[in-house]
Amino acid sequence: MADIIQPRVLKGFRDFLPAAEMERAELVEILERIFRLSGFVPIDTPVLEYAEVLLGKAGGETEKQVYRFTDHGGRDVAMRFDLTVPFARFMAEHASELYLPFKRYHVAKVWRGENTQRGRYREFVQCDFDVVGVDCAGADFDVLQTIHAAVSALGAGGFRIRINHRGVFNRFLEAIGLSGRSVEILRIVDKLEKIGADETERLLAELAGGEAARTVMEYVTPGGGFESDLARMTSLAGGPNPDSERLAELFAAARDAGFSDALVLDPSITRGLDYYTGVVFETTLDGLPEIGSVCSGGRYNDLASLYTKQKLPGVGASVGMDRLLAALEAMGKARSASSWTRALVLNVEDGFLGRYAALAARLRAAGIATEIYPERRKLGQQFAYAERKGIGMAIILGQAEAERGVMVLKDLAGRSQAEYSSIEALAAALAQAEGSAR
């Protein structure tokens, strides 16, 4: 016999055991339900692509992290490291088969050979949704409303969608004569929340002098609410302009749609330096702000310039799946049961397999997840199985019950039991028990 191979996964990679995978599946289902209700359609792209196609735009850091190799046919291939680059390639390749505006979502794994010391994973699920092909407030708002609906549906309590507009900030820098330093200033401002106002101002002063630093701090420090902040920012940026009007329009729409409370203007948000060109946004949970943004994105002015001359402006967001799962767990909202099964048919009589199966089929048809313990064993063993799987109810049907025309339903936690003479009555009792357990 051969030696045993040690079963282990690569560093930065994870198995998902049932409870964790159910949690993830249920999160994805909630998100997908919202996407579908809002008119987003799913696509899928290959995990492996030509390295040239995936890495055309990537800079040093990204390229170093990509899993890249030579395949059997001598092709230089790479595993996708995000869902944006494949989406851009997809839009360019299928332009003639698609229509605009195109609203897609994509939930799939991506890989990055990152340093795992910071608790990062090398394999993780991304969840992106975008509206491509138009540059208008309606598309920006579509994404904002979808974020609002999705995060609301998670039941993770209150949250804020913090929004900003790169264009207004650029106009402001121009107005104060600092547009030549915008990259450095954005980089400093981006750290405001982490390093605090004093340190931010100190760094800004170092870069551009004390007066400019004070003006930038005035610009990026939120004050009395969306409209007054927008008025101050607009004024500092030299007066009303299409970008400030876009922000005003989005706020008005959020007010009419009933969620302007959740929409916060935050002039310190910058979200990366070279991709986004319009609105940018982040979403933080009130109950867990320290976890960071659980859904971020913004508007870009050209998705697929690497692959096509057709200009494709768009707006989109990415849900931070691992962060959200961690947040739900930290908030005690993660699921505890390790199966969806509601009832276990105990195996107490030889030759009853078909009867058990018929009973289970009827209960499943009524929407009650039911399983049958596969063989006749001691009841203690069958109960232990139910407990491990979080199954609360057991059904007993042996020769004695069959002769009396009944089935016994046993509440494994409450230790109570009752007899039913029809499957309909049994199903009704189980449906009720399920309802009360929630």
Next chain:
Amino acid sequence: MADIIQPRVLKGFRDFLPAAEMERAELVEILERIFRLSGFVPIDTPVLEYAEVLLGKAGGETEKQVYRFTDHGGRDVAMRFDLTVPFARFMAEHASELYLPFKRYHVAKVWRGENTQRGRYREFVQCDFDVVGVDCAGADFDVLQTIHAAVSALGAGGFRIRINHRGVFNRFLEAIGLSGRSVEILRIVDKLEKIGADETERLLAELAGGEAARTVMEYVTPGGGFESDLARMTSLAGGPNPDSERLAELFAAARDAGFSDALVLDPSITRGLDYYTGVVFETTLDGLPEIGSVCSGGRYNDLASLYTKQKLPGVGASVGMDRLLAALEAMGKARSASSWTRALVLNVEDGFLGRYAALAARLRAAGIATEIYPERRKLGQQFAYAERKGIGMAIILGQAEAERGVMVLKDLAGRSQAEYSSIEALAAALAQAEGSAR
């Protein structure tokens, strides 16, 4: 400006456009609903694993097809080529956190650098479900009943689950003194359906002589139904034995559970040569037998011997996703619409974005997938969008309608329209339209 990179995918790899991806998603949802109702729980494992772990058992052909490379840390890694090997590794690694019997399902992509000339893909989704940790009729039947429920739920018409038992066949070969040639005989018999009875008998005669060939043909040729075939096979195999009794027990259970019509004893099924040790089964659609088995599997006596000394017998099946999708399409059961959206709110008035969003939110809360055309454009353009996405109904709300307190619902196919003064009434009309369209 940089040159345009040609957008293209690797040979054997596929993009899934919305209609195809929706089709696949809906198929997975149907299957997962059945798995969950039957007590199977999901797991996930990494796409990349140590090559040593994934390839420990693999022979020449498999090994040649595997995507294998050296990662940044100098590790010899490989992409999974099936879901069985990672499951075995998973069971061994997490034995202390799991319980037995363990019923899992796993729907995920796998990769094989196969020759694409035969229409094979190098990236495809596998869908496996197994009951591990017991060897009993109840577990075998659990898988059979789940196959029956799943294929029934697909609405692909009638189908047969063809079942056999490797043990009975081996006993038969022993009874006729041919157990030493079982591998060659199994290999010939496995081709019966493809090459026909005459050619099969000729090849058998070449191998073992004319009389043995006639006896084997007698054994593998189905006759008058499950029970009489089983009686004949049992007799040829030297009389009743635990394996023939297992088949009898499964048939009795299927009869009691009401689906013995779909269970066919087929002594010519062998399903691979070294993995399965007990029952084996294949599922063929009555309306499309030429597509081959859409769900196959069987019993194995040790899942994870490569990684642990704990013996893990099991039984499982794999759904042929690509075959099923092709079958549904061939049967005209594939979806035609390219979105789930039911209603498009036309954008006919500036400044109405928030109102449209509020209206859409109410309809979505009523379960009606609704989207808003993102900007005010010519109606023809908005109608063309609706047509491309398969959206049948449009809602018109402009200044004139707002003043009259109504919304117009327009049936884009029937060209009829009606006015509604409340969102409830509008939602009810949409729900009814959706029902009648199905």
